[in-house]
Amino acid sequence: MRPSGRDLSDMRSVSIETGVTKHAEGSCLIKMGDTHVLCTATLEDRVPPFVKGSGLGWVTAEYGMLPRSTGSRMRREATAGKQGGRTVEIQRLIGRSLRAGVDRVALGERQITIDCDVIQADGGTRCASITGGWVALRLAVNKLMKTGAISTDPLTPVAAVSCGIYAGQPVLDLDYAEDSEAGVDGNFILRGDGQLIEVQMSAEGATFSRDQMNKLMDLAEAGVSQLVQAQLAACK
Amino acid sequence: MRPSGRDLSDMRSVSIETGVTKHAEGSCLIKMGDTHVLCTATLEDRVPPFVKGSGLGWVTAEYGMLPRSTGSRMRREATAGKQGGRTVEIQRLIGRSLRAGVDRVALGERQITIDCDVIQADGGTRCASITGGWVALRLAVNKLMKTGAISTDPLTPVAAVSCGIYAGQPVLDLDYAEDSEAGVDGNFILRGDGQLIEVQMSAEGATFSRDQMNKLMDLAEAGVSQLVQAQLAACK
Amino acid sequence: MRPSGRDLSDMRSVSIETGVTKHAEGSCLIKMGDTHVLCTATLEDRVPPFVKGSGLGWVTAEYGMLPRSTGSRMRREATAGKQGGRTVEIQRLIGRSLRAGVDRVALGERQITIDCDVIQADGGTRCASITGGWVALRLAVNKLMKTGAISTDPLTPVAAVSCGIYAGQPVLDLDYAEDSEAGVDGNFILRGDGQLIEVQMSAEGATFSRDQMNKLMDLAEAGVSQLVQAQLAACK
């Protein structure tokens, strides 16, 4: 029934390749099927003004899509003169989600910026960005721990997956063909221990019931659990 | 236990005054306690390019805060040269939510723009904007029906309320004092018949469990039910 | 002869309601007939760089119109990415006019920002902003005097009215119907003691003679005198 032939509760194949750029303190290329996102972590001693002097760390994120990461070419945001509303919304979500897995006291007064750049898009780029972004973050923090700059590990795994109602059925990990037709679309960000960080469910044409909402949550919990395994395997 | 002395499941007093500006096709001033939002509906025959020729209607929304609607003065976005990320995120949510209560075929190829301007802010401005915005939309559509431009009513009630976990307890309709301290913050947009349109729950410092999520949903359902009564009463 | 049926030298009814928002140090809603402007005063210890260290106070103003304050919806300036030329011109005038009624030494090194936001427009919004803005300023300064932060009252009343030549006749306080047809349009800002602060007369289609200019000045002096009474009554 799904365009890709997957079962309702099947995720796309996940691959996370680390160390893909030589400059960044942490980096990976995450592939969720045909969705490919390059995630890098930049470590700086400089923190934003509102954190200065607090002794707390800060994690923030930026998101972008290459102009031809999509089926038809999108205008480059640098040319348009500003980031679009969708971009701003997504990068705020990535930053907020990753911070929920960070012990900011243990991180200490430093900033880590996660850049998520979509090389190829096929649905679910924001979730892939969070999942891959956490890997880049993990690798950068590992460096801090190796040098002794940090003694207590400040990180708990954070991963994200989309679920939605496609052709009347709850499905896990929507690709573009499904996403563009789905009646309900949700993003679920969870910690490795199953605690919820952010839940966003949104009607796109069809509304949904509490019962449907619960089924999507069940799918999401199973999906994130697999993603956390992939993250930990990639960081070994 | 709540700063305002309200019970956990108490909403603030709601007041919706209609017809507050002479130019708009529909308007109201909604007050959720000390949060005051002016909502206007503008009816136009012109539709956006992506709708043109489809025969379908379009509902969109814009959101703003007066500079001194808040405790300390905010910079005017027109001076800053752009709408901030939070503003863009909110106005996209308002538009999306209201459209979920509109039969776009019945509305016909015309556009209604809902402007939500916060006169005074005390938490929950996006939810008040949706609830008040629907009233402005209702009044504008009423005009279309009176003149016979529309024969089938295209509208179902849509209302929104915030819930969150404050001091460890699930509470309904957070005011600013609670919102700024809440560990979890959620916005729930529902139709009058109880169907869900959008659910956003977000950890702010504390994560949350599925059990807590369900308690917030219960509060939200009760809250929206009261708000829909207030909307219908105001539009009589 | 006037669309509203007023006599040539009749002003619209004036109402000034104070204390309309809980956050601002001073606030009022001024109504000149159907023109409604919300004015707030924000008090800050921080002054602009060019005043710093001088011991002098500073008063500045910003002006905006809600998108549907007018007959047809105007584009939101925050969306357009900048304040239009008309907006900039008006807010510079408001700030300049109010400063002419302030003893900046007596005010001391602090800044008061007056925000004038047009809720509903029917001509004469800049004059209503100045008249209402002064009331907000007065109320904020009263607070400073009550707490003893200021000992000498730094304020003299300032008010503004428009006059113009409509259908060949000099008339006081143009509403939108007149303003859009007037051959000559003028704004007159005076102090309570009758001294002139700013005079702007502008041909819109017809030029004017010195004799006509004098007649407009006579009307303006009478109008401002009534406005100052209304200001003082509102601040009691």
Added chain:
Amino acid sequence: MRPSGRDLSDMRSVSIETGVTKHAEGSCLIKMGDTHVLCTATLEDRVPPFVKGSGLGWVTAEYGMLPRSTGSRMRREATAGKQGGRTVEIQRLIGRSLRAGVDRVALGERQITIDCDVIQADGGTRCASITGGWVALRLAVNKLMKTGAISTDPLTPVAAVSCGIYAGQPVLDLDYAEDSEAGVDGNFILRGDGQLIEVQMSAEGATFSRDQMNKLMDLAEAGVSQLVQAQLAACK
């Protein structure tokens, strides 16, 4: 008493050199003492959307200052990313003033753009721009009349001069040394026949009385009369 040694009612020496650029349909370099402004007129068949199809002509103006036209270098507005409030205010005034001397029916549906660029500034640049701008306009219209594109002359002379109260005395044509110290500053735009187009008087530190206002008007009338002679002589 005046820094330049001029009498109270003396204007600076005026020089208007025409034909200073080979591309423009009309051009002049106007010098009011040390204030030098290059004015060009561009003739186009294309008119703005709000004029299209009306059969009426349009005259508009833009204003700029070279970065080092002033005592200390100003930031280039193209670098700053927008025209400042003062620039916008001035160019709107120039356009409005020149239009008051144009019979738009006789001009026919075409647009003339007047560019006024300040090469060297020493006070009174907006008045010099209007006076010089009219000369450029005159020369461009002359071309239209020579080719027979226009049969009725659409132009009446328009000129502008500043007056102010300096050291307590009304003076004509303020230079920078006076302008920066003046208590009251006014710009007076008149037609060649003495009719008023725009009067702007503004308190800068000191307010003014109606009697003073009248004295400034007297000076302005005399000044403009001389400027119109210079304009006509230059266009011969």
Added chain:
Amino acid sequence: MRPSGRDLSDMRSVSIETGVTKHAEGSCLIKMGDTHVLCTATLEDRVPPFVKGSGLGWVTAEYGMLPRSTGSRMRREATAGKQGGRTVEIQRLIGRSLRAGVDRVALGERQITIDCDVIQADGGTRCASITGGWVALRLAVNKLMKTGAISTDPLTPVAAVSCGIYAGQPVLDLDYAEDSEAGVDGNFILRGDGQLIEVQMSAEGATFSRDQMNKLMDLAEAGVSQLVQAQLAACK
């Protein structure tokens, strides 16, 4: 003598992988040592206004760097609100250079946009962008030829290499370590037949003689010849 241990006339190892994104009509990832650029070609029927109706084709280019493609993180241009001067200069060069290898009549009235996004930078990104951009262009044109949309091949190979004077010696293909220390830096864009398209030599600290200029040209000719081999091999 060179930081990389290369001989003066050695280029870095070149690799060109094609077909790296599924959406673009042509794509490659070019690696010049540690400089990695993703190049995509987008084919559109729509042409810019200045080409419309001419029957001629158009090739244009855009360039960007991922924020952490460099040693320290660069600000994202979309956040800065505009493309920097360097970016604009480079993308104009890429477009101009590629057009010099295109028979625009044979291409027909269609547009091809080449996007060059730097994934990892180690000097010479503009030259790599041109060389890789041509490959993407070649692949997109191949599609047009396969479908019969184009009958005559409009393309001639175009490639680019940098040369400079490092530690007093002319060297080929500067990497970042050399580029940042070079006294003279040049970019040489040639056609496959040896004709020159663009030569840019620029003193950075040291000026240069005609004799040195000729030596750089010799190196460039040899380098481009190797690059053209690599391009042709990749497109087979």
Added chain:
Amino acid sequence: MRPSGRDLSDMRSVSIETGVTKHAEGSCLIKMGDTHVLCTATLEDRVPPFVKGSGLGWVTAEYGMLPRSTGSRMRREATAGKQGGRTVEIQRLIGRSLRAGVDRVALGERQITIDCDVIQADGGTRCASITGGWVALRLAVNKLMKTGAISTDPLTPVAAVSCGIYAGQPVLDLDYAEDSEAGVDGNFILRGDGQLIEVQMSAEGATFSRDQMNKLMDLAEAGVSQLVQAQLAACK
């Protein structure tokens, strides 16, 4: 054969008038035939952040064109909201070229900004800007030397000329008629002693051979030599 009737190796007549504005520390109006550029030098003690504390001087440049300096009116960049790509490219070239003639140690920690504003354009404005800009720079530095602020002269002459291939022939100093038809267009910036600072040759429709490149270089060397004579004569 050339539209102007000049010989292939003839430059246009050059005139450099100094001291043309009273405010700038150095200024000239350079005329290369009908190309007229006003160049001013502004001397400041303030240096950019990246130079601060280094003891080194800084020379930078900005470039602009008056809207009607060209055959048809160009949009004012301040109105467009940003400097175009061509402007940015040119002003970076001017600054880079002039710095190649400056001993930054001898200049000492101060900044000189060269503004080049094109009054009338007829081809070759960037070269005229460099040649005239150097004269303004020279005059400003002379002031520093007269006051003893600088003891060692930090300047070597820098001048620029364009050459190109027009109607198949290498020609010196292209005017607009030639520039718009030239197959190859080059800009050559040299020091007074013949050392090369920057060479840019660009195919515009036709490519070029090394032999042609050498002929253009020969013309450029001869042209710059004459320009340096004119610069030195003007600065006496």
